[in-house]
Amino acid sequence: MPVVTTNIQRAAAGDVERLSGFGVATVHEAQGRRGLLAPVMRPIYRPCHIAGTAVTCEVAPGDNWMIHVAVEQCRAGDILVVAPTSPCSDGYFGDLLATSLQSRGVRGLIIDAGVRDVATLTEMKFPVWSKAIFAQGTVKETLGNVNAPIICAGAAVHPGDVIVADDDGVCVVRKAEAQGVAEACRKREEKEAATRARLAAGELGLDIYNMREKLRERGLIYRDGSKD
Amino acid sequence: MPVVTTNIQRAAAGDVERLSGFGVATVHEAQGRRGLLAPVMRPIYRPCHIAGTAVTCEVAPGDNWMIHVAVEQCRAGDILVVAPTSPCSDGYFGDLLATSLQSRGVRGLIIDAGVRDVATLTEMKFPVWSKAIFAQGTVKETLGNVNAPIICAGAAVHPGDVIVADDDGVCVVRKAEAQGVAEACRKREEKEAATRARLAAGELGLDIYNMREKLRERGLIYRDGSKD
Amino acid sequence: MPVVTTNIQRAAAGDVERLSGFGVATVHEAQGRRGLLAPVMRPIYRPCHIAGTAVTCEVAPGDNWMIHVAVEQCRAGDILVVAPTSPCSDGYFGDLLATSLQSRGVRGLIIDAGVRDVATLTEMKFPVWSKAIFAQGTVKETLGNVNAPIICAGAAVHPGDVIVADDDGVCVVRKAEAQGVAEACRKREEKEAATRARLAAGELGLDIYNMREKLRERGLIYRDGSKD
Amino acid sequence: MPVVTTNIQRAAAGDVERLSGFGVATVHEAQGRRGLLAPVMRPIYRPCHIAGTAVTCEVAPGDNWMIHVAVEQCRAGDILVVAPTSPCSDGYFGDLLATSLQSRGVRGLIIDAGVRDVATLTEMKFPVWSKAIFAQGTVKETLGNVNAPIICAGAAVHPGDVIVADDDGVCVVRKAEAQGVAEACRKREEKEAATRARLAAGELGLDIYNMREKLRERGLIYRDGSKD
């Protein structure tokens, strides 16, 4: 039987805040190249960059009933994450549902399906990452779980996990790992800032990363092409 | 033998005008969830929103000759709708054809194929919905019908039908149904405006739409996750 | 054994400059409809329009090591062209590599794979044409050729060839043909400017291109639809 | 409101029989290259070749209820043609429904969605052309029209039309045109048989079709490559 889990445990607000300062590529790297959703998930407008805690929602193909149920489980700082039980590109979500979520302080929507009213959503500044933009309407006939673990665009998402989304896509950080990943992000960025300055000054990555020796060992050959 | 039908019957200008006030999602819903083109049809720039009467044009793969023929059949308020006789992504249409259409008062192009010169089209504010952006040129060798019924991106389009297109995609309204659909759109929007205000004020869809009882009957269970 | 060719012969700077004044559709037409990359190659922001000389780089799937090697072979006015040895959408390239290329005067990147940090790349105004936006990271383990002939998105690219890229996509012009193609572009544009003015004034392509006779010969029929 | 149309007019049995003697490519050519469904529609086993009269059925995404309704409208010699109201690959149809259709003398299924139990369907010799094989189950909640005109895989199908399907795909022949198309098929095959014999004997198409003159006029050049 479908179950709605209420009062889920969420990642700590401080960790979410810290993670919100980093891009998806950084977060993904910092946690060992895990947690990315498939690249088919694109933002409906750019630039946008959000982080929040996941409320998860299963929907049947062509049926958005459970999104209405999930809205009630969302609170300020959440991001709604929706996955259909079989592949579907219908427009599950539009400006009315966005109005409802925005009034509750929800930061955005991640949906492995379609979305509509994107012009209005853009004006409202309610960000959505989806696999399609499609006006096709849905029915309200079939139950599904809310706040159960789901697989969304190829990534496992548990309720309360941290979602980070920007122009590069979407990444999920497990609730229990949020603090550690935020710290790893900070260190990575610190290191990258130094590297960036050197690169901007004209130094080469080959030298900064000490790659020349390893390239030679592997057998890379240089030849002069000026006479070709 | 290929035929060009001249002086087609078009939907009434007043109905087109009324329909132009509504988005694709609304029109599609108001006519019973029919008439949407496939989601692969995307606008070359956003936002854009047009409505007009269809002039239809069949083209052979890699051959845009009949578009030149169709231009002459277009008049102010029309939208040109082009479908290839077999799937093709070539760039059938560019800034010269757009200049010609724009000089005749044509409002845009819907093409189940490719388009090119999109930077110029964007500057000209000539909107196009297409399945591809591709510079690949075409030849002018093969005849086809103009103003015959066609299937464009999975939807049947008859000459004179109303086309509504916006950031969500493209919808076709049958000529004879334009008045009724416009009225149904108006009612739908009216109702949605009231709902939107309540949602913005924090009321839940679950309550506005009286869903709680039906959810309970179907067996939806709520459990507390605070101890998980 | 993988080879890096240094000091490649590049197309003449003057020819590149002249070609930079034309769009991809024009260049493609002017050289006989050759040299287009597949339409899956899209710019990360629009509008953008560049031309430059190709430095080519082969990479293994999920491995961007050779891009670091290729950077050193790039100089002002170049465009880096990257192709994986088997299809891959990983994010091979981000803001650090872009900083490095930009500091060398490189004009952009063409990559038949994925790219990340697109928000930063957009702010930096470093243009990229890619087949995907994906944060997925890569390793640095496998060698490949730099400045060998490659096939990128279905088009053959030789080191030193001219790349022209704009909102319509990407086109390659062979080094030895650059001068001739630039001249052919100029003539084409000249002719199109005249045609554009006539079309804007309301003349029809059917008349400007003298198509009516040929259409009649092929058997095109006109019928009046006003009584349908 | 959804409607089931009973006692539809079907194409004449004799015409269907005659058309069943021809392949899809022949039928498609004989009726002026119209009526093909998209190439994504593939048979679940090969070889297979059927012809019959269409009973049409609209289904909601992930919902096969109306197929059960459509079965009752099928009789011996029919082919069931199913199209979802929005794109869906779920497994709408399996061995139970096939048993039911086979017991009524139905010749096969054309479905622009998924099918399952394909091993059993193959053993039963019940042919299906579908866009996917997918075990994903469906619900029974939503009404749709039976024996209304539909668009299936990009082709318009009216109830009672003739469907011809073989290893090359699926083609629809309008009821009113069945006789004429059958006759055109016969003539085409007759002509092809003669050509085939000449080709098998080593004559060239260039000569049989008198192409050499036209090729020369268009400017085709022959050059000797033996010294390359």
Next chain:
Amino acid sequence: MPVVTTNIQRAAAGDVERLSGFGVATVHEAQGRRGLLAPVMRPIYRPCHIAGTAVTCEVAPGDNWMIHVAVEQCRAGDILVVAPTSPCSDGYFGDLLATSLQSRGVRGLIIDAGVRDVATLTEMKFPVWSKAIFAQGTVKETLGNVNAPIICAGAAVHPGDVIVADDDGVCVVRKAEAQGVAEACRKREEKEAATRARLAAGELGLDIYNMREKLRERGLIYRDGSKD
């Protein structure tokens, strides 16, 4: 750090045996429509039908090193399940690895990537479900986890889970649920056998499933089309 987990807990052999008697569609339905892999996963030959316990293996794109590591963790009755850490269609697996697995009594391979040597694998009767057939070779440079939970073609697979695969695709059953699902399958098949007999005898699903009343309530209309 990548970890290989040895001596994993496997589902009970008896449950696997019982599940092997049912098709993928049945298993999927019996466990509440969960556990299906995406329909892109197709068998390299048909018919084939296997069940076994999962040994899971993560691989880097274009790198099959960890498959060699995973082989050692496989024993008789297992099925190797491989997922790349980012999407890849390379040919990770061929006849040598199949020989090695077959010598250990492994029943087949599920790989969300490419496979090669399919003619030999077919002769060997070593079944594979993959998303591609591609000869492209891989390297052996990058570590990954063996017998960690993975997501394969959109479904979560834990080591020791039961995999059932047939011509319809692939389904995973959680280790702890294997016994219950096998029992649910048995009941479902029993019921279906009775239904099948009635359908074969000409009874309609509309009557067997008592659908007529519900259809009427929902508003389905029947009209006679004999005069159309």
Next chain:
Amino acid sequence: MPVVTTNIQRAAAGDVERLSGFGVATVHEAQGRRGLLAPVMRPIYRPCHIAGTAVTCEVAPGDNWMIHVAVEQCRAGDILVVAPTSPCSDGYFGDLLATSLQSRGVRGLIIDAGVRDVATLTEMKFPVWSKAIFAQGTVKETLGNVNAPIICAGAAVHPGDVIVADDDGVCVVRKAEAQGVAEACRKREEKEAATRARLAAGELGLDIYNMREKLRERGLIYRDGSKD
């Protein structure tokens, strides 16, 4: 102007013969993982395995005229390789053209487009590798080059090159490298035969290839899962 090159230089018959003894995966590996066509190229029946010398043919989208021209340039032992100048899936080739090619001793067709009459082609045992099966007919209006270098499904093919095609796909071997690649294939197979025997006897690849040390160095960890 389009050119037909006659009397092309072909790879030596003995080298083709030797290469015909090896599968596509072996040939591809033996020449350094180069020369594979994209995996979308699939045989119309299986098993099949051919090798021959390439006659290349460019065609316009939806236009098979040049195939008729190319037939005359084919002789016994050749394989016809066809690429459209822009992407197209139409059915360029059917049983009549196959009859003509077969009467000349041509061994098969490689076409980066569609094919039809596949049931007859299968009966005739005329193998085809294509990206689609589609009955859609083509016209005969546009010229193209025959025996010019082309890019087919992402691989460069020169006239006279060796094509090897089997159930895994298609590989091209440059004319000048045919002898060396054949020898490299022989050595590879020899080595693999020995390895296969050891694997079949139960030895592990980990030991045969001495991988354990390298895995340990890279940091692979083994842990016992029997208590999980």
